[in-house]
Structure formats: C-alpha cells, structure tokens
Amino acid sequence: DMPPLVREQSLRSGLACSAVRFRAQRMRWGSCTAAGVLHLNAKLLFLSRELADFVILHELCHTVHMDHSPRFKALLASHEPDMERLDAALRTAGTMVPALLN
Numbered sequence: 001d002m003p004p005l006v007r008e009q010s011l012r013s014g015l016a017c018s019a020v021r022f023r024a025q026r027m028r029w030g031s032c033t034a035a036g037v038l039h040l041n042a043k044l045l046f047l048s049r050e051l052a053d054f055v056i057l058h059e060l061c062h063t064v065h066m067d068h069s070p071r072f073k074a075l076l077a078s079h080e081p082d083m084e085r086l087d088a089a090l091r092t093a094g095t096m097v098p099a100l101l102n
C-alpha cells in the first residue's frame with residue numbers, strides 16, 4: 001500500500017520503490033535503501049506540497065543511483081527542472097516544522 005503522495009510521484013516519474021516507511025527523524029527528510037525501501041520523515045507532512053513531492057522524487061531517484069553523483073542529479077533534473085530552487089528551499093524548511101516535533 002503506497003501513500004498517495006508517493007504513488008503520484010512514482011507514476012509521474014516512472015520510478016518505483018518496493019515499500020515506504022514513515023517515521024519522525026531529526027536530521028534527514030528521507031532515505032532509500034539498496035532494496036528500494038523509502039524511509040520518509042513523518043515531518044514531511046508539515047512541508048508545502050511541492051517540497052514534500054520533491055523529497056519523495058529525490059528518494060525515488062535513489063532507487064536508480066544510490067549516491068549524489070552527476071548522474072543522480074541529471075536524473076532528478078530530468079523529472080524536476082526546478083531542482084536548484086527546491087533544494088535551496090528545503091535547506092531552510094526545518095523552520096516549518098512545529099518546535100515540539102524537533
């Protein structure tokens with residue numbers, strides 16, 4: 001069972017993951033295992049829709065490239081041409097999460 005946010009990004013990009021897990025994490029918005037399991041920070045729900053979508057897309061691209069190499073960035077950019085702006089927005093997005101959850 002895929003959360004709708006993830007299912008939409010998966011359909012849009014054509015990138016599939018094997019499973020999705022949500023949990024509160026302090027440092028990262030998400031990660032992806034070699035087996036294609038996406039671990040998403042539950043705090044994503046406090047971000048704007050476009051930033052949450054971008055995090056999910058970023059992790060889906062890790063199902064192809066497990067690093068942040070130029071190939072990874074090219075793949076991400078092919079699905080999200082606005083990635084530079086979204087990356088920058090994400091770096092300050094922690095302030096959108098209620099302090100209680102940090």
Ligand SMILES: [Zn+2]
Binds near residue numbers: 068
């Ligand atoms: Zn990454």
